[in-house]
Amino acid sequence: MAASTQSTLNLRQSPPISAKEFTELRQFIYDLSGIDIPERRKYLLENRLGPRLLELGLRTYGEYTMLLRRGPKKDEELKFFFSKITTNETSFFRDLKQLDVFEKHVLQDVLAERGKLDDKNLHIWSAGCSSGEEPYTLGIMLHEALRMSIIGWKARITANDLSPDMIAKAREGLYGDHALRTTPKDIVNRYFLKETGGYRIHPKVKKLVSLGLINLNDKLAMKRVPRSHIIFCRNVIIYFDDAMKQKVIAGFYDNLLPGGYLVLGHSETIHKHSLAFKPLIKPGGIVYRKEA
Numbered sequence: 021m022a023a024s025t026q027s028t029l030n031l032r033q034s035p036p037i038s039a040k041e042f043t044e045l046r047q048f049i050y051d052l053s054g055i056d057i058p059e060r061r062k063y064l065l066e067n068r069l070g071p072r073l074l075e076l077g078l079r080t081y082g083e084y085t086m087l088l089r090r091g092p093k094k095d096e097e098l099k100f101f102f103s104k105i106t107t108n109e110t111s112f113f114r115d116l117k118q119l120d121v122f123e124k125h126v127l128q129d130v131l132a133e134r135g136k137l138d139d140k141n142l143h144i145w146s147a148g149c150s151s152g153e154e155p156y157t158l159g160i161m162l163h164e165a166l167r168m169s170i171i172g173w174k175a176r177i178t179a180n181d182l183s184p185d186m187i188a189k190a191r192e193g194l195y196g197d198h199a200l201r202t203t204p205k206d207i208v209n210r211y212f213l214k215e216t217g218g219y220r221i222h223p224k225v226k227k228l229v230s231l232g233l234i235n236l237n238d239k240l241a242m243k244r245v246p247r248s249h250i251i252f253c254r255n256v257i258i259y260f261d262d263a264m265k266q267k268v269i270a271g272f273y274d275n276l277l278p279g280g281y282l283v284l285g286h287s288e289t290i291h292k293h294s295l296a297f298k299p300l301i302k303p304g305g306i307v308y309r310k311e312a
């Protein structure tokens with residue numbers, strides 16, 4: 021049977037989520053991750069979790085929430101659950117205009133500042149890195165900016181996500197054409213190794229990136245991330261409500277070193293959630309700076 025027919029069948033057989041079950045599961049997800057699933061996206065839970073209910077032989081979403089809360093294998097199930105409920109859309113060199121602003125006004129500034137201080141430590145945090153395309157893009161941009169002199173730098177990119185599947189994919193570092201659709205050809209030639217299964221990120225980029233699971237709703241885990249000169253958190257806070265946005269942005273503020281930069285997705289702003297950052301408005305995008 022074709023895979024699509026099979027999944028349609030599964031959807032037909034899996035139970036609908038009741039209003040009460042949706043409210044309970046929505047709250048559970050919010051309490052754990054800060055992700056707020058609005059009523060109009062209820063279908064997402066049914067589409068993504070319905071087949072799992074069938075697989076586990078459960079009759080209702082209430083039973084599934086109970087299993088997530090108190091089941092004997094709840095930790096394992098939670099990993100699966102996070103991989104299912106997160107939206108992981110990403111690509112290499114996503115939003116070229118914004119990356120141009122980043123390169124000219126953030127990266128160059130930070131590198132020049134570090135150079136003046138004769139301090140070649142550099143830390144970038146990619147928070148909500150999905151399958152690795154964003155931190156590896158930053159690694160490539162660092163190589164492009166520093167060229168041979170990168171050897172003298174202690175540059176690290178910490179990259180985290182809530183989804184174990186995405187972190188596993190990032191660790192694998194193998195990508196298809198779709199992930200590279202906006203990446204300049206010469207960059208693909210110089211920073212990827214062509215294999216039968218796709219394009220593998222070059223080890224010289226991979227070694228700059230430390231991958232790991234982090235829940236941005238976990239204050240202690242946020243505090244353990246080394247202090248950063250630059251934080252990228254693009255297309256992540258759109259999934260949070262105002263209270264969670266505020267909490268995460270405060271965490272980023274604390275993590276950033278004085279004069280550090282915060283880069284959000286092009287449709288995301290922080291003016292409602294924090295007045296502590298100075299916005300730098302450029303054609304192509306806004307970046308936020310912590311006072312020096």
Ligand SMILES: C[S@@+](CC[C@H](N)C(=O)[O-])C[C@H]1O[C@@H](n2cnc3c(N)ncnc32)[C@H](O)[C@@H]1O
Nearest residue numbers: 053106108109110148150181182235236254255
């Ligand atoms: C749409 S992707 C964005 C990926 C990348 N930053 C980009 O812009 O291409 C959003 C990512 O945020 C992650 N995410 C959502 N909530 C999170 C949380 N509470 N903690 C850590 N990561 C989270 C998701 O798992 C997902 O991979």
